[in-house]
Amino acid sequence: MFAALAGSMAMMAYVAVIGPAARELGLPEWVPGLSITIGGVFWMALARWWGGVSDRHGRKPVLLIGFAVFALTYFVLAAGVDMALRQQMSILATIALLILTRALIGAVYAAVPPTTAALIADCTPPPQRPARMAKLGSANAVGMVLGPAVAGGLAAWDLGLAFHAAAALPVLALLAVFLGVPRRTDGTSSGGPRPASGVRLFDPRLRLASATALIAMSSVAVAQVLVGFVAIDRLQLDALGGARAAGLALSAVGVAQIVAQQFVIRLKAMPLNRWLWLGASIAGAGFACVPMVTTQGQLLASYAVAAFGMGLVFPAFQAMAANAVQKHEQGAAAGTISTAQGLGMVVAPLAGTLLYRIAPGLPYLLIGALLLGLALFAGLRRATVPPSEPTSPQAQP
Incomplete structure (x- = not known):
């Protein structure tokens, strides 16, 4: 850690x-x-x-x-x-x-x-x-x-x-x-041949986790890039005041994420789909409120609410990915999720700034809609407690 x-x-x-x-x-x-x-x-x-x-x-x-x-x-x-x-x-x-x-x-x-x-x-x-x-x-x-x-x-x-x-x-x-860190923690020290990883880039077992990672990181990247512009344009602040408001908003984001993740740490029995549904719903609502802010307090509150929801989403999709694959595939699965997050980090800031030029509230409404759609999908899925270990390399989540 x-x-x-x-x-x-x-x-x-x-x-x-x-x-x-x-x-x-x-x-x-x-x-x-x-x-x-x-x-x-x-x-x-x-x-x-x-x-x-x-x-x-x-x-x-x-x-x-x-x-x-x-x-x-x-x-x-x-x-x-x-x-x-x-x-x-x-x-x-x-x-x-x-x-x-x-x-x-x-x-x-x-x-x-x-x-x-x-x-x-x-x-x-x-x-x-x-x-x-x-x-x-x-x-x-x-x-x-x-x-x-x-x-x-x-x-x-x-x-x-x-x-x-x-x-x-x-x-x-x-x-x-x-x-x-111990020298071996992943089972690679056994004397027999190591099974090849069956994780593909678009592995169906990781489809939901990868899509969630892409949406979640895209939302975070857009919010980080645009917060300064929102502070200046919506709150009518100068550059220095906008930078200060943006810094406070991002600090609130960090605190809210930490608080949310403490809930996940303590409520261990809740199914992953429920965490995903709850977190995406809260985050989507928080982002959707940003176009309506008129004060610095409202901006901080909107970002904090969105960040609280994201703090529930991130551990959910990481655990989903880990539970969907076998022991010898954990690194490849985590790498696939990290690739989806990286794609969001690269593409979303450019897309967000272009949409902001069209209409300042449009990028926030879009990521809010994506998160609420994700919440709806998670809510419709059957909530299950993951098995202790997948039995087949091609098992569905």
Whole structure:
């Protein structure tokens, strides 16, 4: 859990400080956006592959490699930013540094989410997986809140220091994995031949979980990208006031997600379909209210309600995926879900901003409708308690 927290903090710290760094370095606005997008593309492209590697070679080696290269690349990035701030690097070299290092970070960090989710699935009986996935989600949510906050505070003193501090986080995660994760936790240590993973990219067993992951991450990405615009346009704030309101809204999101996931941790007996129905209903209603906000309090409340619902949805679809496949397929299944999330992170911000130009409320109404449709579908499905282990590689969820 600590490794997931540290990794999430490091990833989100970059998002918080790259804007001010770009201004200080005189870089055009598209450079930070492109670097973040490139990282997301590599994450999406390689998450499933990393999950399969962890199925074949074990969770711990994959996590160690991922965090080690993550840390090394981040320190190269931090050193390069220091040189650029001292005017020891050209603009073109700085742009290349940001894009290439972020691409490599996205490529290796792609190993972390599916492998940590598979590690939890390996060590947890199916009825307890939603609660454990919720703990993992809480760690990631705390990281998403603390990372930008700590990095932003350090950047006020020294931009270079903020990058170096962020680079130290994957080192701590590396130590946590090295000391805390057993060498084998996934059954790969047995002497017999390992069965090949039967998980396909569009595996019917993962259809609902993948669709939910795509809708959920798309909703989160749209909400994150547009919150500043909504604060300025709907609340009639200036740029500074809009940034402050957006920061408060995103902080409320983190707190609401953590609170929601505590409910999942404590109410272990509730079927996964019911969590999905409840969470998607709440989140859809929260997002649908955003176009009607006229005060900062209403904006915070709408985002908090939506985030509370999303905090119920995320552990539900992660546990659904884990319960739908066999033990030797956990990494590939988690990688497939991570790929769906990555697709949402890459495509949704662009689609959301284009829809916002057409009508400011349209992207929120669309994601609200998608979530409410998902809730309706989940409500119509027969609520079942997952079996302890699927009996066939092609078993339906």
